[in-house]
Amino acid sequence: MTDDTAPLPGLPAPPPPGARALPPGTYAGTVVLVTGGGSGLGKAMAAEFTRLGADLVILGRTEERLKAAREELAELSGGRVVVAVCDVREPEQVGAAFDLAEREVGLPGVLVNSAAANFPSPAEDLSPNAWRAVVDITLTGTWFTTREFGRRHLAAGTPGSVINVGASYAWTGGPGYAHSAAAKAGVRNLVETLAVEWGPYGIQVNGLVPGLFPHPDMPEAIRSGLEDAAARGELDARQPALRVGEPRELGWAATFLASPYARFISGHTLVVDGANWQRRTVVAAPVTPVREQLGREPFHG
Numbered sequence: 541m542t543d544d545t546a547p548l549p550g551l552p553a554p555p556p557p558g559a560r561a562l563p564p565g566t567y568a569g570t571v572v573l574v575t576g577g578g579s580g581l582g583k584a585m586a587a588e589f590t591r592l593g594a595d596l597v598i599l600g601r602t603e604e605r606l607k608a609a610r611e612e613l614a615e616l617s618g619g620r621v622v623v624a625v626c627d628v629r630e631p632e633q634v635g636a637a638f639d640l641a642e643r644e645v646g647l648p649g650v651l652v653n654s655a656a657a658n659f660p661s662p663a664e665d666l667s668p669n670a671w672r673a674v675v676d677i678t679l680t681g682t683w684f685t686t687r688e689f690g691r692r693h694l695a696a697g698t699p700g701s702v703i704n705v706g707a708s709y710a711w712t713g714g715p716g717y718a719h720s721a722a723a724k725a726g727v728r729n730l731v732e733t734l735a736v737e738w739g740p741y742g743i744q745v746n747g748l749v750p751g752l753f754p755h756p757d758m759p760e761a762i763r764s765g766l767e768d769a770a771a772r773g774e775l776d777a778r779q780p781a782l783r784v785g786e787p788r789e790l791g792w793a794a795t796f797l798a799s800p801y802a803r804f805i806s807g808h809t810l811v812v813d814g815a816n817w818q819r820r821t822v823v824a825a826p827v828t829p830v831r832e833q834l835g836r837e838p839f840h841g
């Protein structure tokens with residue numbers, strides 16, 4: 541007999557912080573370059589790679605943030621952590637960051653493209669420059685770093701692994717996020733193209749899509765909405781898992797995808813979101829226009 545009054549359990553909690561998903565030393569001797577690695581989910585993924593022995597190169601736009609992240613990450617394993625100030629929209633800066641990596645720690649064997657830009661907006665409000673900023677960072681920046689990585693490995697004849705961080709609205713469209721959703725669709729498509737083009741050279745290319753992983757570095761516009769829901773006790777209840785994700789769970793997935801144990805996985809995008817993106821209701825809720833959801837005034841052009 542089941543107890544009708546007992547709360548549903550949802551998906552079990554993950555192992556504690558510090559646990560590793562793979563054998564110790566899996567990444568010993570491997571350099572892992574993470575764009576956007578100075579904060580948020582990029583930093584969380586970098587942490588799991590270095591716990592497994594990787595040397596890190598973390599790229600970001602803000603030197604202070606990168607230096608703070610270096611302190612934090614260096615404590616986790618004693619592995620080397622190189623920081624490079626780099627705007628991924630600028631191909632010369634991307635090239636310089638790879639040069640620095642090669643000089644200091646060696647050519648990265650793993651590239652994690654985590655740098656992205658985003659803010660919610662009704663599509664009709666987006667200025668040309670706002671569109672460009674998000675698409676240039678999220679899609680074009682991902683291509684510039686991947687291009688640099690691929691060209692260097694092809695020239696050296698060495699294998700490598702790329703992970704592009706995506707978003708589930710690459711498949712579904714993203715009302716309120718037209719710019720980011722379009723860019724992430726491009727990022728996912730790039731995974732599928734490059735996995736085939738570069739497979740013969742030993743380069744794996746995969747995608748990794750995070751669900752809801754609240755963290756302190758989330759942009760204010762996104763975080764404040766989540767905090768309101770959390771204050772009402774609704775955040776977990778909105779997920780089929782009945783809980784949100786812990787950033788280390790994304791990190792464990794990344795370390796698996798780029799590891800020797802996943803060498804035959806390429807061109808795949810792994811969604812780590814407790815099935816949230818598949819969620820549908822039997823009876824749809826009434827439609828609320830994006831402007832209204834975001835509390836914006838009527839559009840006047």
Ligand code: HXC
Pocket residue numbers: 656657658659660661667668669670671673674677707717720759761762
């Ligand atoms: C409307 C905005 C805006 C906002 C910037 N812009 N923020 N418009 N609402 N909140 C507009 C500016 O007005 C400007 O257009 C143009 O965008 C460029 O802004 P700048 O600040 O000059 O440029 P820049 O610093 O290059 O880039 C801004 C940014 C930045 C890209 C939006 O805020 C950023 O990098 N954010 C941090 C990273 C981030 O968001 N990570 C989260 C990724 S999460 P005008 O016309 O005025 O010149 C993710 C998937 C999650 O990607 C899914 C969640 C549902």
